[in-house]
Amino acid sequence: MSWLNRRFGKRKREEELGEEVRSHLQMASQDRVERGQAAVEAERAARNEFGNVELVKEVTRDVWGWGSLERLMQDLRFGLRMMAKSPGFTVVAVLTLALGIGANTAMFSVAYGILLRPLPYRDADRVAVVYMSYFPRDFKFGTMCIRDYLMWKENNHAFEEPSLFMSQRMDIGGEEGVPEQVQGASVTVGFFSTLGVHPLVGRPFAAGEDQPATGSLAVLSESIWRRRFASSSTVLGQTILVNSTPTTVIGVMPDAFRFPGQQTEVWTNLLLNPPTRYGPWFYRGVARLKPGVTLEQAQAETNNIGLRMMQQNPYYKRLTLPVLGLRDALLGTTLKPGMLVLAGAVGLVLLIAVVNVTNLMLARATLREREMALRISLGAGRSRLVRQLLTESLLMALLGGAAGLALAWGGIALVRAWNPGNLPFIDLVRLDLRALGFMFVVSMLTGVLSGLAPALESARADLNSTIKEGGRTGSASQTRGRARAALVVSEIAVSLMLLVGAGLLLRSFVNLQGVTGGFSTPPRQILTMLISPSNRKYGYAPAGLAFYDELLRRARAVPGVEAAAVTDSLPPDRQGDADSFGIEGQILAPGEGNPIISTVTVGPDFFQALGIPLVKGRYFTDHDNRDSAPVAIVSEGFVRRFFPNQEVVGKRIKHSGAGSDDPWMEIVGVVGNVKYLGLTVETDPAYYMPFAQSYGPRVYLAVRTSGDAALLVAALRRDIQSIDPDVTLAQIGTMEQALTMSVSQPRFDTMLLSLFAGIALLLAAIGIYGLIAYSVAQRTHEFGIRMALGAKRTNVLGMVLREGLKMTVLGVAIGLLAAAVLTRLMASLLFGVSATDPLTFAGVGAILAMVALTACLVPARRAMRADPMVALRYE
Amino acid sequence: MAEKRERYQNRIELLQGTLDLLILQTLQWGPQHGYGISVAIRSRSGELLRVDTGSLYPALHRLEKQKWIKAEWRISENKQRAKFYQLTAAGNKQLTKERSKWSQLSDAIAGVLNPEQR
Structure with a gap:
């Protein structure tokens, strides 16, 4: 009300x-007229x-005192005028802030959307x-078997009804x-209610539907429903084939529901048949904490349950049941550290941008000293001046923010288009209201941060000295010069930290690229695809083997194909199975279990197709079939771990353990190590079995081609589906694509951090250039006199470069120290390089020093060319 | 810019403090509007003192705010609606104070300028 009165009073x-x-x-x-x-x-x-009517009105209005709103408008108008008056300064400052704010806004959107x-x-x-983790299998977030699940469920108090899924x-x-x-995914009946989701149409699984002798039921995703059933409600009750099993559709889940995987589109009821033995370890649990129970308490309880599991089964060593919050489980363990490092880095970029703009403003403050002195002499209070100057910097920051928004929009579009493949929820990332x-x-913070120091500094302007000195160099500008130098030093230090971080990531990425999967065929000449023939027709060996014989025959006939083979595992990260095994004649120490390692089932030509070297013995041949004696090939890592310094060819191993019913397999060869668990995983011992002796219907086809493998996709697909149109082909791609995909996360982190570090370097270079150029401009006169008195041009050059060198050396030194502390935080992202790698530190320091000195060189050369005559004439 | 600044500074030196006195004194002879005050000061100073409108109006509004003068809209002698200012009681007191201050100042300056007359 009083505000309203004031408004009306003012208008009157x-x-x-x-x-x-x-x-x-x-x-x-x-x-x-009268005269x-x-x-x-x-x-x-x-x-x-009368004079200028508007001016008279304005000075009269000043007497009334201003409402804060009017004053703000006045300050804004003035700020805009000042910005328009020095467009070069404005453009540089706004662009600098746009870079900083834009990068941060984009990063915020991505990090928010994902984390x-x-x-x-x-x-x-x-x-x-x-999850379940135990030795000797040693997966940090591994899977459990149904016996483990039943035991967990029986002893569980922390969670409401635990569910199981695969x-x-x-x-x-x-x-x-x-x-x-x-x-x-196969899931137990509590799965959907644990997650608290409801179907769009139909119903979720009902109690009892995970018991033996229940029929096969399926819940479909909205995407499949749309794609295959045109979103028709008649889908409910319809029978479809899932892995060749007739299955009744009972419900449809909305697209927003994506668990356990981003791409999961079908959920079937997992049947909890009473297990007769331990294994297979295929399952993970999902459960909702009971009210009042924390994740830590739940973890403590599952740790206890883990102890009991070990007591019951001496085969388990160091067993734990790790519990992860849903989000951490969805994101995986590698994504978050990278995101946090990037978010920190982009914050530092903004810091540098702010420092740069602060520096620009300080430089301009020197130019505006007389304006400020005049305003003070006209009675403007210091707080009034600070407010005016802050309004200007806020205005600048908001303009920068608006431009940054455009940058962020582009940046997000770029990240989405170039989705590194394993960023979950990336399709949900957008520039929203948040x-x-x-x-x-x-922007507001930036405006205050970059404007406050210069504003306070300006408002301190010393009237007398400014007016007396005619505005050349006063004591105020000297402190200001020191402040600016300190800012440039900090800028160099911060950008050095970013560069070191980027350098370390780059080095580990190069290391990663240098890791071979253990095969020598060029990756672009290997084409792989997952083949799934109908289970009903080809679920068992004789028919299935005949199908694959025909498939391989046709594949080899395609022009350009040099070798074709089947396998259930592929480097770099498509692991097949893992199983325990026993060695003939081996006596296990009491309580010692049979080791579990990767098992790979391959067709005869597999090693030749990928170029996996034979170390000893022989490869599989067509004669290793169902009628011949079971054989196996082992990896070098296997030999090193289980048969060190022994002849391994001729030894016999078997599944599960020495006492099992499985047949003995004779080791006929040793091949080089191949990575099936990811490039960064240490060598994992493995043994291979011939496809004919270890048949499974769903395997990868691996083809070596003479040229670009990607060109053969269409021909292969046509030939394979001409055998049986019901065969599905999936995950079609070259080995090159698979390798790229497997390092997409480090590549993403490396590229973004390098980009941020590059921006930081650019800003720091601009910062030091600006400072030196300014100081050279101020001292042209001095240089002229020095030269008139006999100083050589190179002396002047040296003087200027020394000034830059001092700041650079100090900045680099501080930056290196800070980096040594900070890079520890990113140790988990590094591969094959230490967080304090001396080479990276030295190299980055040298690069930064060079860039900084180059930035000084331009104004230094200008100083060198100062004309003594011109300088003296001004005196 | 530079020229304007100079003019501004001169005026400050010439009129600081004295303009209030001149305005209050002028109003003692009766209510008057802004234009009338400037004309009065000019003619009574023998055309020597010309009051800049950029000083006059801020001063009037300031004196009004200090409640030394009050304003009223009236019709002038030539049928013109104008804002007339008139002295308040507080303004009268202020005028006495300013006058004595002024005479002290001018005595002091005269003393400095003509020391032998002491």
């Missing part, structure tokens, strides 16, 4: 002032005498995924369309 006063001035002018011209002047002339003379956006599940932070590829087909292979709010807050 404004009108009265206008009328007062008008009446003054009228009376003045009337007087002149005999012509009306028109009299009016003009009166106006002349922070609420998951579309009821109280998602109460849901946890439960991810797997599923072939779906039926009357509705051509068969296709999709990602699916990002807008973030941009606004960051």
Whole structure:
């Protein structure tokens, strides 16, 4: 109400002032007319005498005192005028801020979308995924078997009804369309209610539907429903084929539901048949914490359950049941550290941008000293000046933020287009209101940060010295010069830290690229695809083997194919199975279990196709078939671990353990190590079995080609599907693509951090250039005199370079120390390089020093060319 | 810019403090509007003192804010609606104070300029 009154009071006063001035002018011209002047002339003379009407009004209004709003508008208008007056300064400052704010807004959107956006599940932070980890298998987040699950469930108090699930590829087909292979999951009945999701149509699994003798049921994703059933509600109750098993559709889940995988499209009911033995270890648990129970308490309970499991089964060593919150489970363990490092880095970029703009403002403050002195002499209070200057820097920051928003929009579009493949939720990342709010807050902070010091500094302007010195160099500009030098030093230090981080990531990425998967065929000449023939027709060996014989025969006939083979595992990260095994004649120490290692089933030509070297013995041949004696080939790592310094060819091993019913397999050869668990994983021992003796219907086809493998996809697909149109082909791609995909996360981190470090380097270079150029401009006169007195040009050059060198050396030294502390935080992202790698530190320090000195060289050469005559003439 | 600044500074030196006195004194002879005050000061100073409108109006508004003068819209002798200022009681007191200050100052300056007359 009072505000309203003030508004109206102000308007009335404004009108009265206008009328007062008008009446003054009228009376003045009337007087002149009475003294005999012509009306028109009299009016003009009166106006002349009065002076600038607007100015008079403005100084009069000042007397009234201003409301904060009016003052703000006035400051804004003035700020805009100042910015328009020095467009070069404005453009540089706004662009600098745009880079900083834009990069931060983009990074915020990506990080928020991936790390922070609420998951579309009821109280998602109460849901946890439960894994199993034990020696000798040693997967940190491994899987459990149904016996383990039953034991957990029996002893569980921390969670509401625990559920079990298993991810797997599923072939779906039926009357509705051509068969296709999709990602699916088998889940127990509590799965959906644990996650708190409801189907769009139909129902979730009901109690009892995971018991033996229940029929096969499926819940479909909205995407499949749309794609294969045109979103028709008649899908409910319809029978489709899932892995060749007739399965009844009971519900459809909304697209927002994506668990356990981003691409999961089918959920079938997992049947909990009473297990007769331990294994297979295919499953993970998902459960909702009971009210009041924390994740830590749940972890403590599962640790106890783990102890009991070990007591019951001496085969398990160092067994734990790790519990991860749902989000951590979805993101994996490698994504978050990278994101955090990037977020930190982009924050540092903004810091450098702020420092740069602060520096620019300080430089300009020197130029505006006289303006400030004048304002103070006219009675402007210091707080008034600070407010005016802060308004200017805020305005600048907001403009920078607006431009940054455009940058962020482009940046996000870029990240989405170039999705490194394993960034979950990336399709949900967008520039939304939240990002807008973030941009606004960051801009305001930036404006205050970059403007406060220069504003306070300017408002301190010493009237007398400024006016006396005629504005050349006062004591104020000297402190300001020191402050600016300190800022440049910090800028160099911060960008050095970023560069070191980027350098370390680059080095580990190069190391990663240098890791071979253990095969010598060029990756672009290897084409792989996952083949799934119908289980019903080819589920068992005789028919299945005949199918694959025909398939390989046709594949080899395709022009350009040099070798073709089947395998259930592929480097660099498509592991097949892992199993325990026993060695003939080996006596296990009491309590010692049979080791578990990767097992790989391959067709005869597999080693030749990929170029895996034979170390000893022989490769598999066509004669290693169902009728011949079981054989195996082992890796060098296997030999090193289980048969060190022994002849291994001729030894016999078997599945599960020495006491099992499985047949002995004779080791006939030793091959080089191949990575099946990812490039960064240390060599993992493995043994190979011939496809004919270890048949499974779903395997990869691996083809070596004479040229670019990608060109043969269409021909191969046509030939394979001409054998049987129900065969589905999935994950088609070259080995080159697979390798690229496997390092996409480090590549993403490396590229972004390098980009940020590059921006930082550029800004730091601009910063030091600006400072030196400014100081050279200020000292042109001095240089001229020095040269007139006999100083050589090189002396002057040296003087300027020394000034830059001092800042550079100090900045690099501080930066190296800080980097040595900070890079420890990114140790988990590094591969084959230490967090304090001396080579990176030295190299980056040298690069930065060179760039900084180059930035000094330009103004230094200008100083060198100072003309003594010109300088003296000004004296 | 430079020229304007100079003019501004001169005026400050010439009129600082004295303009208030001149305005209050002028109003003691009766209510008057801004134009009338400037005309009065000019003619009574023998055309020597010309009051800049950029100083006059801020001064009037400031004196009004200090409640030494008050304003009223009236019709002037030549049928013109104008804002007339008139002295308040507080303004009268202020005028006495300013006058004595002024005479002290001018005595002091005269003393400095003509020391032998002491």
